Amino acid sequence: MTDHVKVEVEAGVMTITLARPEKKNALSNAMYGVLADSLEAAEKDPAIRVVVFQADGDSFTAGNDLQDFAAQASGAFIGERHVGRFLKALAHATRPLVAAVQGQAVGVGTTMLLHCDLVYVSPDARLSTPFVNLALVPEAASSWLLPARVGHARAYAMFALGEAVDGATAVAWGLANGSAELGDLRARARAAADQLAKRPLGALTITKRLMRDAEKIAELMDGEGALFGERLKTAEAREAFMAFMERRPPDFTKVG
Template identity: 40%
Template sequence: MDIQTHKDNGILTINFNRPEKKNAITAAMYQSMADALRDGETDVSVRAILLTGKPEIFTAGNDLEDFMKNARSLASPDVLPPVYQFMQALSTSSKPVIAAVSGAAVGIGTTLLMHCDLIYLADNAKLSMPFTQLGLCPEFASSMVFQQIVGYQRAAEKLMLGEPFSAQEAYEMGFVNKVLPLDELLPYAQQVAAKLVALPAASIRVTKRLMKAAQPEAVKVKMMEENQHFSAMLNAPEAKEAFTAFFQKRKPDFSQFN
């Protein structure tokens, strides 16, 4: 299974499990995660959610071949693609969501962290949002949420340049809670999840709802706005050049575009 899920002692764990493809995410994987989150939302035995990957990699982001096959559905107002189902379920979850990240977290691998409550990184983690490098724009309200977390200048640097940044830099800018040695990451995140499970579930839910009270509608609106731009840019010459260059394993040339 490319996505592994299991429930144990009040914790729903969702694990990227496609290491042979660097945990690149397909539409089917998004659907599995969306279904797991929705199930966890309604299951009273689930009191915390843990997202994780493999020691060597969290996720390389979208599987580009699968992504391009399904790109047309991103622009359709009548279809809610699996990636949107997943991000909607994640951003609206009433239960605490913990992310334990090691290795690379590319593109949506970093974007999704903005909608988690607690983020723990291994010291080998490397985050990046290379959307501009692909002729695209930020996704899933990251243009709003990321700067709310780290400030405008830091967000502008990471979103405009799209260059990777280290676990330590992510911690120093206030994006994540803690950086740990790789072998301590998962046990620590599981320990935190167990602490949340032991606390009154209603208190945790209300605390989260109060903290995010001003966000849900704004996030929804920003997601829609970004999606309109993202979908249009997918069909623009810059993105076509970027994806062609990727598959041809060469550096893209954007000098021909204004």
């Protein structure tokens, strides 16, 4: 358990709030555990009809906690990694998922949005998937879902060059449903969630199932995850994490 994720249920809506603003809501293994547990619980509780993701502070999430990554790369990490459980819970979620996104949404902060049914962003939102910058590869089935959403050229620039997408562009590209000023963002997402909570859940569930191939998505996650794990053990990844810890640019030419 962790205090860095808050979970509340009201009027059929489970609201999951990332609450580690001092670290830009970087996701630790413990936080992934709560996220996974919450989505799994929502699937089992008929009283929960919609799930909303939101975050405290000026960022949605800076992505994975790089200290956790570094520990995995060095072999020092001990215990169950919960990120896989969270991603699979996203893949198999039958409840509508809504997100309110402000500021930075890095890595999984963007790829998880590809599994949400409604996404609202603030104008200052910056969605990015800079996996290659860390000598890693896409995850959360984003290698398929992102190009399918925005096209190969845009997706490749986001993956390979780490190009960020602002709030207005996210809406224009179909990564988000709409934009709202920061002070109105949570209310916009909650209003949408409340509307969904009043819709027939059976019809919503079947509609979502028709629109998504959950098994294909989960299978792709497994393939990406295996490659991701292999990449964590490479000399390139060690250089990337060492450079981050030493606050310097990485030099991949010396490990190529």
